[in-house]
Amino acid sequence: MAAVKNIGDIAAERLSKAACADNFGDIHPPYDRQQAVVEADRCYFCHDAPCMTACPTSIDVPLFIRQISTGNVEGSAKTILQQNIMGGMCARVCPTETLCEQVCVRNEGGEGKPVKIGLLQRFAVDALMATGTHPFERAKSSGKRVAVVGAGPAGLACAHRLATLGHAVVLYEARDKLGGLNEYGIAAYKTIDGFAQAETQFILSVGGIEVKSGMRLGEDISLGKLRGEYDAVFLGLGMGAVNALGLEGEDLDNAIDAVDFIARLRQAKDPSKIPVGRRIVVIGGGMTAIDIAAQTKLLGAEEVTLVYRRGQAQMKASAYEQELAQTRGVTIRHWAEPKRLIGEGKTLAAVEFERTAPGSNGGLKGTGEHFTLAADMVFRAIGQKFVAASIDGDDQSPKLVKGRIAIDGQRKTSLADVWAGGDCVDASEDLTVAAVEDGKIAAQAIDQFLTES
Numbered sequence: 001m002a003a004v005k006n007i008g009d010i011a012a013e014r015l016s017k018a019a020c021a022d023n024f025g026d027i028h029p030p031y032d033r034q035q036a037v038v039e040a041d042r043c044y045f046c047h048d049a050p051c052m053t054a055c056p057t058s059i060d061v062p063l064f065i066r067q068i069s070t071g072n073v074e075g076s077a078k079t080i081l082q083q084n085i086m087g088g089m090c091a092r093v094c095p096t097e098t099l100c101e102q103v104c105v106r107n108e109g110g111e112g113k114p115v116k117i118g119l120l121q122r123f124a125v126d127a128l129m130a131t132g133t134h135p136f137e138r139a140k141s142s143g144k145r146v147a148v149v150g151a152g153p154a155g156l157a158c159a160h161r162l163a164t165l166g167h168a169v170v171l172y173e174a175r176d177k178l179g180g181l182n183e184y185g186i187a188a189y190k191t192i193d194g195f196a197q198a199e200t201q202f203i204l205s206v207g208g209i210e211v212k213s214g215m216r217l218g219e220d221i222s223l224g225k226l227r228g229e230y231d232a233v234f235l236g237l238g239m240g241a242v243n244a245l246g247l248e249g250e251d252l253d254n255a256i257d258a259v260d261f262i263a264r265l266r267q268a269k270d271p272s273k274i275p276v277g278r279r280i281v282v283i284g285g286g287m288t289a290i291d292i293a294a295q296t297k298l299l300g301a302e303e304v305t306l307v308y309r310r311g312q313a314q315m316k317a318s319a320y321e322q323e324l325a326q327t328r329g330v331t332i333r334h335w336a337e338p339k340r341l342i343g344e345g346k347t348l349a350a351v352e353f354e355r356t357a358p359g360s361n362g363g364l365k366g367t368g369e370h371f372t373l374a375a376d377m378v379f380r381a382i383g384q385k386f387v388a389a390s391i392d393g394d395d396q397s398p399k400l401v402k403g404r405i406a407i408d409g410q411r412k413t414s415l416a417d418v419w420a421g422g423d424c425v426d427a428s429e430d431l432t433v434a435a436v437e438d439g440k441i442a443a444q445a446i447d448q449f450l451t452e453s
Contacts, residue, residue, distance in 0.1 A: 294324065
């Protein structure tokens with residue numbers, strides 16, 4: 001992880017420790033029991049509920065909300081976790097405004113105030129986790145062993161489901177901490193107080209899962225070796241690398257990978273100690289771009305500008321997330337793409353952009369009009385890519401499609417005993433909840449494979 005260099009107008013402690021702590025407090029304060037019951041009573045408990053259909057993990061939303069309204073909070077949590085073992089994290093980070101809450105009949109009917117499904121889900125799962133008990137038990141041992149590579153949402157979900165089905169799981173993770181992007185890649189104000197680790201420990205508490213940290217596929221272990229030692233393998237590798245801009249000046253000091261900076265911020269005990277510039281430019285239009293823009297503003301940056309090459313409607317970040325950044329003082333500029341990074345010596349000073357317009361066949365074209373934004377720091381947030389080298393090796397490599405692992409509907413790869421899910425697969429939706437569903441479906445398919453073999 002490249003460190004920020006304290007050169008130019010970059011400094012730590014632009015805000016006090018107390019001010020930073022307040023800025024990075026919980027973005028959605030949780031419901032208490034009374035608030036949860038009042039909100040649950042707003043649900044119509046629809047037959048063939050559209051919210052359930054919109055959930056990638058098919059949680060029975062009307063049922064878990066009814067259980068809250070009748071005081072059966074533990075039963076509500078179990079309804080959620082049966083479909084989505086990471087229901088607590090997903091309640092915090094899922095774009096509910098574009099999934100379940102968007103199709104809520106209260107929203108669709110013109111009221112514009114959907115039931116707060118995410119907050120209700122968080123209330124139920126947090127209440128159960130606070131008891132220190134696990135709602136599921138392991139089945140009798142099958143005698144089968146499965147390697148799960150990558151302890152992000154897909155890997156953890158797969159490992160948990162396999163363990164409940166009686167299989168012995170060994171979970172390999174390259175980093176010291178488990179959780180993947182839930183631990184390292186989400187805005188700090190979305191999941192506070194070490195929740196990612198608490199949820200990970202909750203998942204592991206089902207038993208039957210051995211963890212091996214500091215083990216990177218392609219370096220410390222190989223896919224071929226795992227296939228020889230285990231009855232099946234699941235790959236939840238994530239992406240592993242960030243796309244480069246490919247521009248002049250990209251090697252200047254403080255031209256930074258947004259994912260690395262977010263990871264550093266997520267691990268900081270005191271965010272005020274992290275150096276930040278006064279003038280920030282963020283290049284990108286997805287959730288990572290929004291998260292880094294909002295967080296640098298919360299660290300005390302004076303001017304933060306996010307620049308996206310297309311229009312607002314084409315941004316991957318939801319309208320809600322865009323508004324969230326803007327209310328924190330981030331300026332979002334559309335229809336412009338970077339042309340070069342300008343330095344004073346080796347130090348970043350500005351970024352030159354060209355205005356864009358829609359081109360033929362869905363492409364873009366430059367208008368010839370240029371402008372420059374002064375910058376102490378520029379963050380690349382233009383997407384990540386899968387590191388295929390981690391699975392290369394003669395006949396042990398699964399087939400790739402567009403640079404990611406090809407899978408079928410059961411998340412099986414081109415190899416007979418290897419499954420995959422999460423951001424590393426070609427059908428990825430780049431959502432935590434979708435990765436959990438990948439892991440769950442793969443686990444069921446692996447179980448069937450092991451039972452029949």
